[in-house]
Amino acid sequence: MKRNMRQKNMQAYFFLSPFLIFITVLYILPAILTVAMAFTKLDSAFIWEFNGLNNFRKIFKDPNTIIIIKNTLFYVLVTIVFTVVLDLFFAIMTTYFIQDERKGNLFKAILMIPMITPAVVYSVLWIWLLEATDTGLANQFYLALGGTQAVNWIAQYPFTVVILATLLTSIAYGTTVFSSAVKSIPENQFRAARVDGAGEWEIVRNIILPNLRFHITFITLWETLGLLTNYVTIMLITNGGPGVQTEVWALSSYHKAFADSQYGYGAAISVLLILVVMVLMLVIAAVMRRQEKSQG
Amino acid sequence: MIRIEALRKEFDKGVVALDSIDLTFEEGSFVALLGPSGCGKTTTLNCIAGLLEPTSGSIYFDEQEVTNLPPKDRNIGMVFQSYALYPHMKVIDNIAFSLKQKGMPKAERHEKARKMAQKLQIEHLLERMPGELSGGQQQRVSMARALVKEPKVLLLDEPMSNLDARLKIEIRDEIRRIQQDLGVTSIIVTHDQEEAMAMADKIAILDNGHIQQFDTPEMLYHHPANLFVAHFMGNPPMxxxxxxxxxxxxxxxxxxxxxxxxxxxxxxxxxxxxxxxxxxxxxxxxxxxxxxxxxxxxxxxxxxxxxxxxxxxxxxxxxxxxxxxxxxxxxxxxxxxxxxxxxxxxxxxxxxxxxxxxxxxxxxxxxxxx
CATH class of the missing domain: 2.40.50.140 (Nucleic acid-binding proteins)
Structure with missing residues (x-):
């Protein structure tokens, strides 16, 4: 019996091994290299020269670092709050209030469009929409509504634009997760609450939200992770500018390494990010364990 | 007193679940709605609760018409087959939930919940979560939750079908005792004739959305109104x-x-x-x-x-x-x-x-x- 189990395990490992090898070669090795690189002053000359903690010292001395940290926190916090609130709003609207499943699903499919659009196409769409001249779509509306002069939206409100664009791509995932969670609440709980005198708002507050508490924690952490590491939308729309107004941590690592060719310095910045991300992942794992325990 | 007049319920695609239902429940009486599955007994209960809107007909609580009132304005207590306890609330907050909705202060509603829990002998469970309780205990909690608001009518939707045979009899006697104690008008939906006979003052037998007979257990047993009732009631069958x-x-x-x-x-x-x-x-x-x-x-x-x-x-x-x-x-x-x-x-x-x-x-x- 025991031996059988072990044989079965061996087969599973055998089938998984190609993927393990690929992941090792393509992700783990580069990761180790990155960590090593963080302690060198590797630049465009490509000389691996160990320089201890100098890169990290440099990070803390850089006057822009504090701005970038503030930007990152602002970007992540504001986006996450709006994402989760909107996720909940759409999930509850499309699953609890709209009883017709087909209409609810149609709406959720529409929400999905920004997520499945390639980031480059999507970002170009925003740039085109917010074009600074009279011909830009946003400006045409603005002028038609009584604006006197075309506005350079992206230069004037860079963070608003970036957050709005990111927000639209991120609501579909959470909405889908929350919707299925709402659907799995037994109908009789809603009935019991109605009989107990609860109105619709009280049902949302007292029945739906508590039932979703683990999903909310999970989505919050998961989206935070994504926002910390993904800089594509920002890079394509503002590239961190104007100045460093929308420069966030992950993007600055990219800029230092590939725009300024300071590979060692860029690596050091991303190593710090990796540390934060690892802590977050441990928290996610702990949350999921607790959820399993409370449901089992 | 609860009065149902000419109640009719059609679902989508013209399925008639109930037709010309007339029933009067005396104050303080215990009535069973009995019939095979799909006969319309649960639909009737949901109409009384306000969870379903009837197609036509009226429902009166005393002289007040409640036909189109939402459940929260009817002052009803309800016990569900699956108990439907709120899984994220302690037992005491489950019981006190309806009082909280009425805006009663915490100390007062916990006091009331505690008293009701005493009546049902579940005082020792008040600080636990529903997931930690057995089926019989959950059943008692859901009874306490339904009764704590001193409802005009207590509705029981197959409350015992998830319990094993021995516990069923125990809970059955318990429900009957509490009901008589409090004198609350009660309506139970069941497909178990023995349960209905043992608990109810009067039984309404439904089939195909129609009432076949509404009478005392004694009369149903000895003088069934038609062959359906005669077939349905009694073991061994007539x-x-x-x-x-x-x-x-x-x-x-x-x-x-x-x-x-x-x-x-x-x-x-x-x-x-x-x-x-x-x-x-x-x-x-x-x-x-x-x-x-x-x-x-x-x-x-x-x-x-x-x-x-x-x-x-x-x-x-x-x-x-x-x-x-x-x-x-x-x-x-x-x-x-x-x-x-x-x-x-x-x-x-x-x-x-x-x-x-x-x-x-x-x-x-x-x-x-x-």
């Missing part, structure tokens, strides 16, 4: 024997394929105008006289099974088309062994109708005596 009415000079006779018996005066009177009518005689297993020797006006039953049930002996066999079960009356001469021997030899017993039995119209199923 025996049915085909016959036709034959009115002669020497009395009113019920004539079967292999027998002819004279109807007792009370029954003959009811059948006076029905000469030649095809009927079905309905008689309970213990309402037959049994003898081992043939006699006039008896029905011959060829024995096929003899069962010793401990407190009594039951025999069954074929009589024409129908299967008949008979419980041996007290003081019956033959023993279990004798009857078994008789069955092995292919013998018969002879059944005599007593003064009371039912006669149904074969075509419409209506009880002609009741």
């Amino acid at each position: 025996n049915f024997i085909d016959a036709s009415v034959s009115i002669r000079e020497d009395g009113t006779w019920l004539q079967g394929e292999t027998f002819a018996v004279r109807a007792p005066a009370a029954i003959a009177e009811k059948l006076a105008q029905m000469d030649g009518k095809a009927v079905v005689i309905g008689v309970r297993s213990h309402q037959l006289d049994v003898s081992l020797a043939p006699a006039p006006e008896t029905l011959e039953l060829k024995l096929s099974i003899v069962e010793n049930l401990g407190k009594e002996v039951m025999v069954s066999g074929e009589l024409g088309e129908s299967r008949i079960r008979v419980t041996m009356p007290d003081g019956f001469a033959g023993s279990y062994e004798e009857l078994t021997t008789l069955r092995r030899q292919g013998g018969s017993v002879y059944l005599g109708l007593q003064k009371e039995f039912n006669v149904f119209d074969k075509e419409s199923g209506v009880n002609l005596i009741g």
Whole structure:
């Protein structure tokens, strides 16, 4: 019996091994290299020269670092709050209030469009929409509504634009997760609450939200992770500018390494990010364990 | 008092779940809605609760019409088959939830919840979460939650079908005791006739969205209004024997394929105008006289099974088309062994109708005596 189990395990490992090898070669090795690189002053000359903690010292001395940290926190916090609130709003609207499943699903499919659009196409769409001249779509509306002069939206409100664009791509995932969670609440709980005198708002507050508490924690952490590491939308729309107004941590690592060719310095910045991300992942794992325990 | 008038409920695609339901529930009474699945009993309960809106008809709580009021404005308590406790709240907050919705301060509503928990003997569970309770305990919590608001009416939707047989009887007595204690008008939906008979003052039997009979358990058992009720109520089920009415000079006779018996005066009177009518005689297993020797006006039953049930002996066999079960009356001469021997030899017993039995119209199923 025991031996059988072990044989079965061996087969599973055998089938998984190609993927393990690929992941090792393509992700783990580069990761180790990155960590090593963080302690060198590797630049465009490509000389691996160990320089201890100098890169990290440099990070803390850089006057822009504090701005970038503030930007990152602002970007992540504001986006996450709006994402989760909107996720909940759409999930509850499309699953609890709209009883017709087909209409609810149609709406959720529409929400999905920004997520499945390639980031480059999507970002170009925003740039085109917010074009600074009279011909830009946003400006045409603005002028038609009584604006006197075309506005350079992206230069004037860079963070608003970036957050709005990111927000639209991120609501579909959470909405889908929350919707299925709402659907799995037994109908009789809603009935019991109605009989107990609860109105619709009280049902949302007292029945739906508590039932979703683990999903909310999970989505919050998961989206935070994504926002910390993904800089594509920002890079394509503002590239961190104007100045460093929308420069966030992950993007600055990219800029230092590939725009300024300071590979060692860029690596050091991303190593710090990796540390934060690892802590977050441990928290996610702990949350999921607790959820399993409370449901089992 | 709760009054339902001409209630009708149609679902999508024109499925009629309820039609012309009229019921009156006396103040403080315990009524069961009984019937096979899909008969409309739960739909009726949900209409009373306000969880479903009827297509037409009206519902009154005393003199107030509540037909279109939402559940929260009806002051009802409800117990669900799955209990439907709120899984993220402690037992005490589950019980006090409805009071919280009314805006009662925390100390006061916890005090009330505690008192109700005492009545149901679940005081020691108040600080636990619902997931940590057994089925029977959850059932009691859901009772406490329904009763704590002092509802106008208590609605019970198959409250015991998730419990094992022994616990069922215990909880059944418990619900009845609490109901009488508080004097709250209660309506229970069940498909278990024994449960309904044991608990309810009156039972409404539903089939196909219509009320077949609304009466006391006693009347339903002895005087079923039609063949459906007669089939549905009682265990073992009532025996049915085909016959036709034959009115002669020497009395009113019920004539079967292999027998002819004279109807007792009370029954003959009811059948006076029905000469030649095809009927079905309905008689309970213990309402037959049994003898081992043939006699006039008896029905011959060829024995096929003899069962010793401990407190009594039951025999069954074929009589024409129908299967008949008979419980041996007290003081019956033959023993279990004798009857078994008789069955092995292919013998018969002879059944005599007593003064009371039912006669149904074969075509419409209506009880002609009741």
